[in-house]
Amino acid sequence: MADFVSKEAVMSSSIKKQSASVFRVFVRSQIVMLELVALGVALYLIQQKSANAQTTIAILLFCVFVFTLLTGKGFPHFRHRGKALLLLAVTGFFAVQGATIVEQQREAHLAELRASDPAAFLTELREIDEDRWFEELRELDPDAHAVEAARRSALAEAERLAQCTDQKASQAYVMIQADVRRTLVAPSTAEFPSRYGAGTGHAGDCLYQVNGHFDAQNGFGAMLRGTFTGTIRYFPERDSWQTQTLSVN
Template structure:
């Protein structure tokens, strides 16, 4: 065995050790750079960390990317560091924003509400009630009007046919032989959308009476539609036959 053969294993171990130390130094430098950026600008640090997180994720999955980080093991280590600083930066940004908003709420409520409106409209509406009651009343009225308009838009004339179908179950309950009831495919004259999600239904049916004979009956009723739940409720019903 030659002396060169004896040196190869030692050289390999030394080389591996050196490379591992270099990676550790790179990780330390990478983390320090993100920490330094975090101290000066949390928002910028979070964006940079998230972008790097995406880059390292791509490298980890595909094995492609920047030549220096194409090794998946190295990409994973840097991915962990970038992910940690992404989460930490997001938390710190949220804490700083809350602190600034608390100060702004006391010093300049109008500016606070303006900024809050763009970031969190539901929270803005809740804060508006305490900080600007008049604007809150106007906004509440506007939202109520819009909600009513949206509700009525759901109660179109096209739902008249559905209202005719939905009221049939209550008609059956009033009959002696509900299972024998048969309804024409279309409602009768006088059926209409009365507005405010209430429909008047006029129709007829064939069903067995107490003696088992099929007779023709009629019914008139009103039913209400609830857009929020998609449910119906019969308000009035008069069955003849």
């Protein structure tokens, strides 16, 4: 009889502990929900005041919760990875939403400024997006657009020519050899010295004069020495070469 009573007491105690444990889990889950709601409301209220501030805060919190999710470390109250994941979802949502609102507000501001003050619109747009500014300049200030187009063209040409240095003469010498081989009876037997001939160099405008000689078999299998001279142009924009003229003797 005593054993029965003892077992009944143990079971009753176990049930009470399980009930208390379930209750604690329920309470904790409700607290987490309240924290999520509070965070969402706080970010929303900040958004009403300043979308920029809300976006910045949401991004910072997002980074904090990512760190907690990956490492299990962070602020004591938020170290639990499950809680960090939920908070991460909330801050991520508000970060994206805030960025969208900021973009919409900026576009509305630019549209209003374009209609009321084109010069100020162009000045502000240039700081944000120079390519878009250049396109708008075509319509709002054609003369300034022509000047800018000429400046950009000259800059691009200068950058292109800056890549056509005398140091590329050796590369020009190697690249023209493929076209020299195509003129030979036995192209696979052609042997070129490691050094190009005198007079090889940059002729200007990415055009290279190339002089050299080679040894190759003729139709009878005898090795003969030949010479060649030609021009080959380098195209920096696509990093390619094209033979312009070639004379093989």
